[in-house]
Amino acid sequence: MIERIEEIEVEAVADVGAADSTAALEEARVRYLGRKGELTSILRGIAEIEPSRLGAVGAAANHTRKTIEALIDERLEALEAAELEASLVEDRIDVTLPGSPARAVGHLHPITRTRRLIEDVMIGLGYQVMEGPEIEHDFYNFTALNHPEDHPARMLQDTFYVDVSGPVEVEGEGPRDVLLRTHTSPMQVRAMEAEPPPIFMIVPGKTYRRDSDATHSPMFHQVEGLAVGEGITLADLKGTLLAMLREIFGPDRQIRMRPHFFPFTEPSVEFDVSCFRCDGTGNLPDGARCGLCKGIGWIELGGAGMVDPNVFGFVSESGYDPDSVTGFAFGFGIERIAMLRHGVGDLRLFFDNDVRLLEQFS
Amino acid sequence: MKVPYSWMAEYCDPGLDPEDLAEKMAMTGTEVERVLRTGPEDTTNFVIGLVTGAEPHPDADRLSVCRVDTGDGVRTIVCGAPNVAAGQTVVAALPGARMPDGTRIREAELRGVASEGMICSESELGLGAESDGILVLEDGIAVPGSPAADAVGLDEVVLELEVTPNRTDCFSIYGVAREAHAITGADLGSPPWADGEIDRGGAAAGVISVTVEDPDLCPRFTARAFTGVKVGPSPGWLRSRLAAAGQRAINNVVDITNYVMLLTGQPLHAFDLDLVPGGALSVRPATQGERVTTLDGVERELDDGMLLVCDRDGPAAIAGVMGGTAAEVSDETTSVLLEAATWNGPDILKTSRELNLRSEASARFEKQLHPALAGRAQVVASQLLVELCGATAVDGMVDVAAELPDPEPIRLRAGRVERILGMEIDRDDQVESLVRLGFAVEADGEDLLVTVPPDRYFDVTREIDLVEEVGRIHDLDRLLPATLPAGSGRVGGLSRQQSLQRRAEDSLREAGLDEIVGWSFTDPGENPKLRLAVPDPRALPVSLSNPLSEDQSVMRTILLGSLLGAAQRNLSRGADRVALFESGRVYLPAAGVGPGPLGGAFPGIRRPPANEPHHLAALVCGPLDPPSWADSSPPDDFFALKGVLERLGSGLGMNVQVGPGDQPFLHPGRSGLVLVDDREIGWIGEVHPAVASQWDLGSCLAFEIALADLLAASPLGRETYSDFTPFPHVDRDLAVVVGERLSAAEISAAVDSAGGDLLVDTKIFDVYRGEGIGADEKSVALRLRFRAPDRTLDDAQVDPVLADVLAALESLGGRLRG
Numbered sequence A: 001m002i003e004r005i006e007e008i009e010v011e012a013v014a015d016v017g018a019a020d021s022t023a024a025l026e027e028a029r030v031r032y033l034g035r036k037g038e039l040t041s042i043l044r045g046i047a048e049i050e051p052s053r054l055g056a057v058g059a060a061a062n063h064t065r066k067t068i069e070a071l072i073d074e075r076l077e078a079l080e081a082a083e084l085e086a087s088l089v090e091d092r093i094d095v096t097l098p099g100s101p102a103r104a105v106g107h108l109h110p111i112t113r114t115r116r117l118i119e120d121v122m123i124g125l126g127y128q129v130m131e132g133p134e135i136e137h138d139f140y141n142f143t144a145l146n147h148p149e150d151h152p153a154r155m156l157q158d159t160f161y162v163d164v165s166g167p168v169e170v171e172g173e174g175p176r177d178v179l180l181r182t183h184t185s186p187m188q189v190r191a192m193e194a195e196p197p198p199i200f201m202i203v204p205g206k207t208y209r210r211d212s213d214a215t216h217s218p219m220f221h222q223v224e225g226l227a228v229g230e231g232i233t234l235a236d237l238k239g240t241l242l243a244m245l246r247e248i249f250g251p252d253r254q255i256r257m258r259p260h261f262f263p264f265t266e267p268s269v270e271f272d273v274s275c276f277r278c279d280g281t282g283n284l285p286d287g288a289r290c291g292l293c294k295g296i297g298w299i300e301l302g303g304a305g306m307v308d309p310n311v312f313g314f315v316s317e318s319g320y321d322p323d324s325v326t327g328f329a330f331g332f333g334i335e336r337i338a339m340l341r342h343g344v345g346d347l348r349l350f351f352d353n354d355v356r357l358l359e360q361f362s
Numbered sequence B: 001m002k003v004p005y006s007w008m009a010e011y012c013d014p015g016l017d018p019e020d021l022a023e024k025m026a027m028t029g030t031e032v033e034r035v036l037r038t039g040p041e042d043t044t045n046f047v048i049g050l051v052t053g054a055e056p057h058p059d060a061d062r063l064s065v066c067r068v069d070t071g072d073g074v075r076t077i078v079c080g081a082p083n084v085a086a087g088q089t090v091v092a093a094l095p096g097a098r099m100p101d102g103t104r105i106r107e108a109e110l111r112g113v114a115s116e117g118m119i120c121s122e123s124e125l126g127l128g129a130e131s132d133g134i135l136v137l138e139d140g141i142a143v144p145g146s147p148a149a150d151a152v153g154l155d156e157v158v159l160e161l162e163v164t165p166n167r168t169d170c171f172s173i174y175g176v177a178r179e180a181h182a183i184t185g186a187d188l189g190s191p192p193w194a195d196g197e198i199d200r201g202g203a204a205a206g207v208i209s210v211t212v213e214d215p216d217l218c219p220r221f222t223a224r225a226f227t228g229v230k231v232g233p234s235p236g237w238l239r240s241r242l243a244a245a246g247q248r249a250i251n252n253v254v255d256i257t258n259y260v261m262l263l264t265g266q267p268l269h270a271f272d273l274d275l276v277p278g279g280a281l282s283v284r285p286a287t288q289g290e291r292v293t294t295l296d297g298v299e300r301e302l303d304d305g306m307l308l309v310c311d312r313d314g315p316a317a318i319a320g321v322m323g324g325t326a327a328e329v330s331d332e333t334t335s336v337l338l339e340a341a342t343w344n345g346p347d348i349l350k351t352s353r354e355l356n357l358r359s360e361a362s363a364r365f366e367k368q369l370h371p372a373l374a375g376r377a378q379v380v381a382s383q384l385l386v387e388l389c390g391a392t393a394v395d396g397m398v399d400v401a402a403e404l405p406d407p408e409p410i411r412l413r414a415g416r417v418e419r420i421l422g423m424e425i426d427r428d429d430q431v432e433s434l435v436r437l438g439f440a441v442e443a444d445g446e447d448l449l450v451t452v453p454p455d456r457y458f459d460v461t462r463e464i465d466l467v468e469e470v471g472r473i474h475d476l477d478r479l480l481p482a483t484l485p486a487g488s489g490r491v492g493g494l495s496r497q498q499s500l501q502r503r504a505e506d507s508l509r510e511a512g513l514d515e516i517v518g519w520s521f522t523d524p525g526e527n528p529k530l531r532l533a534v535p536d537p538r539a540l541p542v543s544l545s546n547p548l549s550e551d552q553s554v555m556r557t558i559l560l561g562s563l564l565g566a567a568q569r570n571l572s573r574g575a576d577r578v579a580l581f582e583s584g585r586v587y588l589p590a591a592g593v594g595p596g597p598l599g600g601a602f603p604g605i606r607r608p609p610a611n612e613p614h615h616l617a618a619l620v621c622g623p624l625d626p627p628s629w630a631d632s633s634p635p636d637d638f639f640a641l642k643g644v645l646e647r648l649g650s651g652l653g654m655n656v657q658v659g660p661g662d663q664p665f666l667h668p669g670r671s672g673l674v675l676v677d678d679r680e681i682g683w684i685g686e687v688h689p690a691v692a693s694q695w696d697l698g699s700c701l702a703f704e705i706a707l708a709d710l711l712a713a714s715p716l717g718r719e720t721y722s723d724f725t726p727f728p729h730v731d732r733d734l735a736v737v738v739g740e741r742l743s744a745a746e747i748s749a750a751v752d753s754a755g756g757d758l759l760v761d762t763k764i765f766d767v768y769r770g771e772g773i774g775a776d777e778k779s780v781a782l783r784l785r786f787r788a789p790d791r792t793l794d795d796a797q798v799d800p801v802l803a804d805v806l807a808a809l810e811s812l813g814g815r816l817r818g
């Protein structure tokens, strides 16, 4: 009898090992351990026939039963894992289909991006960012910026004037008093009226001139810079512009300042940055003339200069004495920087707002 | 200003390549726009020829067969010019010559006659516009066969300067020569007016009389008389200089006035003295509607106050702008009245702008010239009239001039240059630069006393102007160091509101919207299209007096119009959908002047003329989420955009609510007001179909809010920590049937107030209409969350509160859904 039990164990080990599915394994379990299984029958038979041998046979049968049970559990675990794998493999998706859950992110306008870049660079140099009115008094836009009464910029051909006689209430003292600012420079005077020196600020914003073609837009954006305090020099202007331009156009850039004339700065300069496409040589590596700087090696960017003492004269009550404070101011176009950085050829594209342009700037 | 190099070099020859000089000028304040070369590129084979005979061509009416001595012999040249004649000295292009237009001259047969070259006209040589006939040179100007380039300046180089408006001196050849001298140190010849001074009065006063009504408008009027004038063509050298400088040759008298203007910067005008009755001129303002025919042949109607030079019969010239035909110099002229006057710059500018008539003269006068220049011009012009026109000058000069004060020297303090420029320049170098520029300099202790010459009188008036002069001549670009302002401790940064503005813009970008930048000005028809009407302040835009066009003639009062326009353009170009936003200003009347664009008032003493609040607006046409393979029709309803708005609020740390209220341009059933802390800050809704269709748009959703109001309510960065309870919450769901018109906000408000302290949150998680619910009813499912700070809640505590909530809902007509 004990031999038979040992045989059963050997058979069971083989059957369980051969079971290749959880269903086959369940069959084996029923066969060997079930109520009608041989092992159960042996135990039951012994109890009826030879009670005296029950102890030894029972012990052997129980041992075999436990062995088989452990074997089956072990096998079951392995089979279940394999079957899960198999079913997961069957339950497949096409991972190459486009993703869908997150909404696509939109785009900031290139002018906004460029404005923020300039702001961040100047913040790093210790400047505050300020804003001023776009509908402005002639006083701030021209008079206090040392433009003579008859300056050509004041002509109707060049500057937009606001109708102060209409039904809309606009605070103005005459037909030529209120205008759309032609530059961000009026904020130089507003800021100095409001605060004693020192002042270090930039003013980004919209500006307007009566001009419209591929390189002129009646509305455009400028950034004004103003630094006023004791001991500020033209050399400081050069260093400041150089630091800014290197942040914007790359660490190898050089600056060039050409003397010029503006009513509200003296001395005045125009400033250029060395061309970043041809590295200031005017020629591309293949020998062709650089199209970006037109072979000059320099790209014209804006105007600057030392604040004219006459401008300080308008804010002397706020503590600006030209004998004790000096300062510099600069201004340039945001679109110009954006056009150069991103290769946009036509200024008007910025205000057309075609999403096919906008979506190229993340 | 076109400066022929050789003309300038007569006074100062810097000995530089024109390109190098151009570079130096650009780096010292005078931009050189271009360096032009007139004439043929290669001047070999262009020689002086002497026409020894000219016969009509046997087989062609318009051609002449000429015999031309070209030094190496006498050639036959067939010429088509009507003015060719024996005895003329001409420029001959010999076979092999390449013309400026690229044509190569060859021996050729013209109607059976062999031609060995070409006799050239001005335009063929690239020297000027004259193409009607050949260029006839002065007799004996050079021997036949000598290079034409030497005699007529065939290879002239012209610097085209962009002179800044303050530098009236550089509108003259001599002024540019002085500038070249200052920049390069090359010698400067004495000025062309150096050898003569003309006395006031004299015999001239017997021939000419001048009266000036208002000396403020005419600070100086000088006039000379010339007799025995022979009017004719100018000599070749003068014609080629004028041509190179961009002036057309007319006749010797007029050419001399133009030549002298170019040389000295002072415009002149020549009258035929015999056509000026009694030689009497007066300077007076025009009366309204007075007419004058100017030299360009146009009859012009004048406005009251435009200044005229008149003879007894009426206007003879528009002062400082252009002469009239009444006393024009012609071939018959034998005596000349030569005027050189000084006018009031702004007055000339105004007249020339109003007449839309700009001349070389007005371009100079409008920048204000010094009266001293008039005398100089008379000196130079007199010499030339005598030399070139055989004229005799009547002694003396009529000179009506206000007395000028002696120029006060300007003090240039020691150290001032360094203080402004940040670079030290030796005092000796400072003096040298100023002297080269024509200033008289005298030392006064450590300081310099500087006297300004008439050429710079209106330009250099202060110490700072002298600093600039010294700096620009001193190779500023190369020598100026690049430093940063001293003084540490400055902190740069964005204001809190500026940072929040960026965050708000980023939030919309991250919500899938593309930013546009719209025009500040718009069509006056836009507000009516948006159905905005008085008394809505947005219906009355600020308008421009001088717009470029009607559709850009008023300032926008709302961003929606810009967004609708951008959406229309994009959809018409094939976009499937657009989701746009703009962050920008609108412009409202001054009555509404309040805080500045970002909540802080603009700095400055004078209030801004108008109110310019900064708005944030979005417009979505089509689904906010683009369709995908998984979801072919994502929702594009109101709530998708409201979600964007709520996200904008939560990104700024606050709840943005929408309450009832409509706008004329919104769908009345699908719109509301945007509220923060019960304050109205904007609107949201579906654009009214009648409005959308004006922009060819279908259903679209939009919102617009005042950014300052939004940001002011943000607690961002100011949040304070409050302890949170460790005790768990209890959630209870509730479905109530209410009337269709009862809004979610009203339900929530009622629940919140009935819920007391224990109710910490109310959410609507489902709205159901249909089976089992009345026609005018809806079932609203609420999830109420209860929590106590100090204990775990059980039913006994929650149930009574729930009963209160139910009672509150019942009082609004609701009932528990069975």
Ligand SMILES: [Zn+2]
Residues within 6 Å of the ligand: A275, A276, A277, A278, A279, A280, A281, A282, A283, A290, A291, A292, A293, A294, A295, A296, A297, A298
């Ligand atoms: Zn380049």
